[in-house]
Amino acid sequence: MWRYILPLGILLVLIAFFWRGLQLDPGEVPSPLIDRPAPNFLLQSLHDPEEMVSELDLVGEVTLFNVWGTWCPGCHEEHEELMRLAHEENVRIIGLNYRDDREAAIQWLERLGSPFERSAYDPDGAVAIDWGVYGAPETFVLDHEGIIRHKHVGEITHEDIDQQLLPLIERLREEAEAG
Amino acid sequence: MTAELGQIALILALLVSLAQAWFGLAGATRGRLDWMHAVPGAVLGQVFFTLLAYLALTWALVQNDFSIAYVAENSNTDLPLVYRLTAVWGAHEGSLLLWCMLMSFWTLAATRFSRNLPLPFTSRAIGILGLVSAGFILFTVLTSNPFERLFPMPGEGQDLNPILQDPAMVIHPPMLYLGYLGLSIPFAFAVSSLIGLESNTTWARWTRPWATGAWICLTLGIALGSWWAYYELGWGGWWFWDPVENASFMPWLVATALIHSLAVTEKRGAFRNWTVLLAISAFALAILGAFLVRSGVLVSVHAFATDPTRGVFILMFLAFVVGGALALYAWRAPKMPPGGGFKLSSRETFLLLNNLFLVVAAAAVLLGTLYPLFLDALGLGKISVGPPYFNAVFVPLMLPLLVFLGMGPYARWKQADGGDMLHRLWPFAVAAVVFGVTGTLLLGGNAGVMVLAGVVLGAWAIFSVLAEPVDRIRKRGLRNGLGGIPRSIWGMLVAHAGVGVMVIGIAVVTVFGVEREVRLAPGDSHEIAGYEFRFEGTRDVTGPNWDSIQGQFQVTRNGRDVTQMHPERRIYRARPDPLAQVDLHPRLRRDLYIAMGDYLGDDYWSIRLQYKPMVRWIWLGAIIMSLGGLIAILDRRYRLGSGKRATNGNRED
Amino acid sequence: MKHRQSNPVWHCLLLAVVLLLAWGMAIAGTAPEETFDDPELEERYHSIVAELRCLVCQNESIAESNAELARDLRSRTREMLKDGASDEEIKAYMTDRYGDFVLYRPPVTASTMALWAGPAVMLLLASIGLFIALRRRSQMEDEEVSEEEKNR
Numbered sequence: 001m002w003r004y005i006l007p008l009g010i011l012l013v014l015i016a017f018f019w020r021g022l023q024l025d026p027g028e029v030p031s032p033l034i035d036r037p038a039p040n041f042l043l044q045s046l047h048d049p050e051e052m053v054s055e056l057d058l059v060g061e062v063t064l065f066n067v068w069g070t071w072c073p074g075c076h077e078e079h080e081e082l083m084r085l086a087h088e089e090n091v092r093i094i095g096l097n098y099r100d101d102r103e104a105a106i107q108w109l110e111r112l113g114s115p116f117e118r119s120a121y122d123p124d125g126a127v128a129i130d131w132g133v134y135g136a137p138e139t140f141v142l143d144h145e146g147i148i149r150h151k152h153v154g155e156i157t158h159e160d161i162d163q164q165l166l167p168l169i170e171r172l173r174e175e176a177e178a179g
Numbered sequence: 180m181t182a183e184l185g186q187i188a189l190i191l192a193l194l195v196s197l198a199q200a201w202f203g204l205a206g207a208t209r210g211r212l213d214w215m216h217a218v219p220g221a222v223l224g225q226v227f228f229t230l231l232a233y234l235a236l237t238w239a240l241v242q243n244d245f246s247i248a249y250v251a252e253n254s255n256t257d258l259p260l261v262y263r264l265t266a267v268w269g270a271h272e273g274s275l276l277l278w279c280m281l282m283s284f285w286t287l288a289a290t291r292f293s294r295n296l297p298l299p300f301t302s303r304a305i306g307i308l309g310l311v312s313a314g315f316i317l318f319t320v321l322t323s324n325p326f327e328r329l330f331p332m333p334g335e336g337q338d339l340n341p342i343l344q345d346p347a348m349v350i351h352p353p354m355l356y357l358g359y360l361g362l363s364i365p366f367a368f369a370v371s372s373l374i375g376l377e378s379n380t381t382w383a384r385w386t387r388p389w390a391t392g393a394w395i396c397l398t399l400g401i402a403l404g405s406w407w408a409y410y411e412l413g414w415g416g417w418w419f420w421d422p423v424e425n426a427s428f429m430p431w432l433v434a435t436a437l438i439h440s441l442a443v444t445e446k447r448g449a450f451r452n453w454t455v456l457l458a459i460s461a462f463a464l465a466i467l468g469a470f471l472v473r474s475g476v477l478v479s480v481h482a483f484a485t486d487p488t489r490g491v492f493i494l495m496f497l498a499f500v501v502g503g504a505l506a507l508y509a510w511r512a513p514k515m516p517p518g519g520g521f522k523l524s525s526r527e528t529f530l531l532l533n534n535l536f537l538v539v540a541a542a543a544v545l546l547g548t549l550y551p552l553f554l555d556a557l558g559l560g561k562i563s564v565g566p567p568y569f570n571a572v573f574v575p576l577m578l579p580l581l582v583f584l585g586m587g588p589y590a591r592w593k594q595a596d597g598g599d600m601l602h603r604l605w606p607f608a609v610a611a612v613v614f615g616v617t618g619t620l621l622l623g624g625n626a627g628v629m630v631l632a633g634v635v636l637g638a639w640a641i642f643s644v645l646a647e648p649v650d651r652i653r654k655r656g657l658r659n660g661l662g663g664i665p666r667s668i669w670g671m672l673v674a675h676a677g678v679g680v681m682v683i684g685i686a687v688v689t690v691f692g693v694e695r696e697v698r699l700a701p702g703d704s705h706e707i708a709g710y711e712f713r714f715e716g717t718r719d720v721t722g723p724n725w726d727s728i729q730g731q732f733q734v735t736r737n738g739r740d741v742t743q744m745h746p747e748r749r750i751y752r753a754r755p756d757p758l759a760q761v762d763l764h765p766r767l768r769r770d771l772y773i774a775m776g777d778y779l780g781d782d783y784w785s786i787r788l789q790y791k792p793m794v795r796w797i798w799l800g801a802i803i804m805s806l807g808g809l810i811a812i813l814d815r816r817y818r819l820g821s822g823k824r825a826t827n828g829n830r831e832d
Numbered sequence: 833m834k835h836r837q838s839n840p841v842w843h844c845l846l847l848a849v850v851l852l853l854a855w856g857m858a859i860a861g862t863a864p865e866e867t868f869d870d871p872e873l874e875e876r877y878h879s880i881v882a883e884l885r886c887l888v889c890q891n892e893s894i895a896e897s898n899a900e901l902a903r904d905l906r907s908r909t910r911e912m913l914k915d916g917a918s919d920e921e922i923k924a925y926m927t928d929r930y931g932d933f934v935l936y937r938p939p940v941t942a943s944t945m946a947l948w949a950g951p952a953v954m955l956l957l958a959s960i961g962l963f964i965a966l967r968r969r970s971q972m973e974d975e976e977v978s979e980e981e982k983n984r
Contacts (some may be wrong), residue, residue: 004512007456008505011463015498017549020556021476022490029887030561032931099900125904132929134887134901414896421891449969520972528966535955535962543951550938550947559943563885565893565936572951776898 031132031140031151038065038146039130046097046105046119053120057094059146062172064093064139064165066116067128069100070108072136074155081156082115091169095119098128098136141168144176182247182326185235189320192228192279195221196312199286203306207299207375215302222283222290222305225312229280233267236276236325240266245336248329249273255338255753257724265349266339271473271489272325274352279315281353282360286312289364289389296385303371304364311363314496322489338724338753347407355400355427359465361393362434366462369455370504373511379518383445383454388817390441390458394434395808401427402801413759413774415694415789417797420569422477425548426468432541433461436534443527446592448518450531455508457534463501464541469493476552522594529587536580543572574629581636581682584675585611585643588668603646611639622691622792633686640679644672670811674804681800687793694789700782708790710771711735712744717784725751727760730775730784734764746773746786770794873913880913880922881906883936893936 033039038055045051058065066082068075085091095116097105102121109116122128131140134153141150150168152160199221206214236249240263245251253266253273268274286308293301319325342348365386372382404427409417418424437457444454471477474490521527547564554560585607589600615635647668651660693707704713715731727749734741747760764771769792776785868874878895884905886897894902894909905926912922926934938944 001513004452004509007459008502008509011497011502011505014467014549015494015502017553017556018470018474018476018490018494021552022474022487022494024476024552024555026475026477026551026555028561029933030931032928125900129901129904129908129929132931134930414892416896419891450965517972520969523966523970527969531962531966535958539951539955539958542954546947546950550944554943561931561933562938562944563933563936564938564947565883565885567883567937568947571937576951576955 028153029134031148033132033140033148034151036148038140038142038148039127041120041127041130043120043122043127046095046102046121049121053094053118055146057118058142059144061092061144062169062176063142063146064091065096065131065142066093066140067096067098067131067133067136067138068119069098069136070104071100072098075137078137078155078157079112079115081158081161083113085161085165086115086117089166089169092117096128096131096133097121098133099123099125141165141172143172181235181239181242181244182328185232185239186324186326188228188231188235189276189279189316189326192225192232192283193313193316193320195224195228196283196309196316199225199309200306200313201309203302203304203309205306207302207306210299212298215298218302218305219290221309222286225309226283226287229276229283229316233276233280236267236273237264240264243336245334246328246330246332247325248327249325251329251333251336253336253339255336255724257752258336258339258344259723261349262339262344265343268352269339269343272319272323272327274356275315275319275323276325277353278356278360279312279319281356282308282312282315282363285357285360285364289367292388293385297377300371300375300377303374304367307367307370308363311367311500314500318489318492318496322492336753338751341725341749341751341754341758342411344751345407345411347403347411351400351403351407354396354403358393358395358397358400358434359427359430359468361389361396362430362458362462362465364389364393365437365458366504369458370507373455373504373507376511376514379448379451379516380445383441383451384816386458387438387441387445388812390434390437390461391808391812394431394438395805395812397427397431397434398801398805398808401431402798402805405801406798409794410761410763410772413761413787415692415761415772415774415787415791417688417794420547420566422548423468423472425544425569426464426471429541429544429548430461430464430468432537432544433457433464436537436541437461439530439533439537443530444518447521447527448516449521449527451515451518452508452512453534455512457538459501459504459508463497463504464545466493466497466501470497471548477548521592524590524595524597526587526590526592526595528595529583529590532583533580533587536576536583540573540576543576544569547572577682578632578636581640581678584678585639588643588671588675589646603650604643607642607646608639611635611642614638614642622687627690630686630690634683637679637681637683637686640682641676642679644676644679647672665814665816667811667814667816670807670809670814672807673810674807677800677803677805677807679800680796680803684793684796684800688791688797691792692790692794694787696776696785696787698779698783699786700784705786705788707788708769708792709736710741710790712771712773712786712788714784714786720747722749724753725749728775728778730773730786732762732773734771742771744771744773746775748775748778765795767795767799768793868910868913876919877909877913880909880919884909884923884926885934885936887930887934 038058040055042052042054045053064085082093086093093115095118097119100121100123102123105119105121109119120127125133131138137155139152139156140148141152143149149172150164152165156165199218202214202217202221205211206218236247239247239250240254241260243250243254243256243263245254249270249272253269254263258266266273268277286305289308290301290305293304368382368386368389371377401424404424405417408419409415437454440450440454440457443449444451470490470493474493475487476490547568550564551562554562586600586604589603591599612635615631615638618638619631619634648661648664651663654660655663695705695707697705699705699714701714701716704711706712711734713733713735715733717728717730720727720729727747729745729747732744732746734744742764744762744764746762749758749760750756751758759774759776761772761774769790772787772789772791774787774789776787779785868877881895882893884894886892886894886899886902886905888899888901889897892902894905908925909922912925917925923935932939938947940948
């Protein structure tokens, strides 16, 4: 008897999976770097070629590592939100200026204001590869020990901050204080 | 006004198709002759109103009526008229309109050619088709209205997606849709027979021409898509195992299995339930394909702009239509008569072996296509399943199938004589091996086992076909011998030869194809596969709605001129992204292929050069296969439109 | 077409257009696709890049894609091959950064068992089922076979 019902069963299982699939984004790729220390890097600072930025600059407090470029429309979109995080919520944000022109990037920040404590300058995207970046903007959340705890692909919206990032940052800050 | 007219026509079409469903299904159940006789009228109404809606959108496109969102998004005043006509199926909403119209055409055909079948059977089947149509139209009206107005009205349209402004794209979607939708008729016949419990053999005979007809369209549609991707996308690939391609390939595999299992059910009355299940599955996979393409659950290069609410609707449709059919199957299938017996060694067995490999292949493709979704849904991570997987599982399943393909036609029904088959076939098998081995050696030395197997088996598929006519000619002379072969047998032989042609093409181009991406400035040249491509410079070319930079290439071989080639880097004015317009030099033996890449500065261009031996054989094989199907349909046995109304169980062949 | 800003297709277009302009000069002078002297390395290179999925234009391999990232990953693959890295090391380099998602040939792990074994298992089960059905069929009482049926 079961063999007559089996086809219907298979269909129902498939439909259940599709139902679930509709709520997922197939294009979003999770990062294998989650829960791992930030990759090593050494880059010139955007503003000052003499000064270097490395993964050590991400340690010490809960930090956002934001990949951006002046050519990237999503970066324009999220700029205001990053400003809010940096200046109202006092979150340290380190930038990775990705595949950009140094002069253009500096002017951009002067014109719009900078949410970054500092930005590393990665014109050929070499460091971005080590971070598994595949588009901009991308934002990593690191805890006080420099461990990557979360990655956000695409622009950060107001809701993303209120519903995901701030609660996470809060939790990581508590962790830092506790241990 | 056209928008409102189209909108109203669409809603009326919905109402008539519901009436068609009601009169057909309820009429047959209650034995109301008057209701059943009203069904063909409702079908005509559906054809009229969907055609009207289709024409309304076409008219709006011709008139550049940018107050309609669809027109504004997919057309432009500079767009040539032919592409304005075909922009109807250039994007999601309009293509659904075409889909609904083609569905009504199939329904009309099924109504016309089934006039001699028992009335209750036909009424139920057409009623089921009415339900299916109603679902499609409702989907269009609720989630994807092509007549939606845009306010304020833009002064200019955004133009049709440039990669769709192409002759193959004009006929690929309608052909593919005809294939998908044609499968609704075997589906409706199968469901109707589950309700009415018609005799196994008659039901199968009624279904066969429809299954074959849908299969022809599907074969051509997929081949056109493959051909289009080959020259339009600029990569020179003809099959990518992309989810959307797989979505069209799975119904094809199952439809191919269905055609073969219908033969067993018609001849022997056997495996009726299996055949019914295939008929349901083939259509289910066609709907599933629509779901995958239009819902956005999978990433694809070909996908339409997607929207989850559409996905939800198609899912509900799938659950209702296919789920209903399968529930009916679970209830009625145990009541089916088993049909006649046959020996383990027989034509029937070969046909079922075909089913075994094709259905497992379809299931493997389904598994690979959906596996990333399964893992993601279960929270087990994101993976990609790509060509390496599909090639690894699909090719080994096809090789034994090709061996059996050559043998099956020479096995007798019911009980085959192995000695007789061997006696008839061995010269052709030897010829295939000799041809395959020498051919592969001539093409190049370091060919692997796979290409050898491919060429030998392809040759086997072609040569084995000859055994039948050769035998007949030997026994009865040229004229009587060939004339005595029924069309259905001719069709099978031709289609099998087509498979061989395609397999040889695939094997050769996969292994011996050469592809190089090079950096060239005017005056430079590069040689691949003995052809010297000299880059002579670029010039600017202007088209109706595009501008392009055209590369000038002189191709020589052993110092002799072969041809000039002009690939382009084209920019459609309404859209910013440049598009590579490939130039081809096609021959049956090989294609030369140039795609212009990016400008690298300093007069240097990135150029993709390709040498594609026997790539045409792939599509040629598909055309030959379809031709075989067409010949088979024309067999006298299936002329249902003429003669007196057949009664159940009466065999007239 | 409605684009969300994070849509990879959108990124892809922008990257292609903007970087083409901004980087045209920088790239000029360096051969984008130099070839290996060793044909075996060339062979390996082509088979590796064909099996890596581009993350920017997600349905192309990095061999096919014109995206900047694909170009970088191609040249990275080249460098690693020249430095004597094995195919596995190159794939590990990619998955360490982008995850198993970049592999068009999914690795055999606990969660891909069903994927890799599935077709073989289905073939086996279906063969057994078919064999049982055919044997039962061959033991059935014969109906009469008419002449035209014997005639193919």
